[in-house]
Amino acid sequence: DVERELLPWADVGPATRALATSIHEDGYRPDVILAIARGGLIVAAALGYALGVKNTYTMNVEFYTGVDERLPVPMILPPAPDLVDLEESRILVADDVADTGATLALVKEFCGGKVGEVRFAALYEKPHSTIKCDYVWKRTDLWIEFPWSLEPVIGA
Numbered sequence: 258d259v260e261r262e263l264l265p266w267a268d269v270g271p272a273t274r275a276l277a278t279s280i281h282e283d284g285y286r287p288d289v290i291l292a293i294a295r296g297g298l299i300v301a302a303a304l305g306y307a308l309g310v311k312n313t314y315t316m317n318v319e320f321y322t323g324v325d326e327r328l329p330v331p332m333i334l335p336p337a338p339d340l341v342d343l344e345e346s347r348i349l350v351a352d353d354v355a356d357t358g359a360t361l362a363l364v365k366e367f368c369g370g371k372v373g374e375v376r377f378a379a380l381y382e383k384p385h386s387t388i389k390c391d392y393v394w395k396r397t398d399l400w401i402e403f404p405w406s407l408e409p410v411i412g413a
């Protein structure tokens with residue numbers, strides 16, 4: 258069995274609060290938070306409240322099918338967000354973890370040239386990630402167990 262990094266529910270609050278504080282202290286003032294669903298939804302909501310950002314977007318990206326099992330490439334599941342009117346906006350992309358970095362690279366490409374500025378925040382970043390997030394709470398190269406996906410799907 259592989260060693261894992263466990264994030265308990267009780268640590269999600271302090272972790273997202275610390276991540277938000279680092280964003281604020283860096284002087285970044287996002288207009289919009291873009292949640293990468295599903296893993297980034299709770300992170301995005303917590304950052305939105307902590308930073309006082311009410312405007313939130315969601316983008317569904319699918320890549321992982323199991324522990325370290327991936328599709329060949331990450332895919333944007335429809336509906337993709339409409340970035341029209343965001344050409345002047347500062348975007349904060351929120352996700353649970355940048356692992357290979359492929360998901361955030363796809364999001365970066367998707368936003369490319371269409372928004373004012375885009376920065377990335379993730380609770381975790383793995384050392385081999387091709388995208389270096391602007392804001393990270395913790396670094397690890399272990400498989401992370403998040404509280405929202407720790408237990409089996411009900412009825413499955």
Ligand code: 5GP
Pocket residue numbers: 296297320321331352353354355356357358359360361399400401402403406
């Ligand atoms: P990436 O595209 O950077 O390889 O992975 C992005 C997504 O894959 C994450 O948002 C997350 O949903 C999933 N993922 C990658 N690594 C892990 C991990 O260590 N634990 C869990 N639970 N999900 C992961």
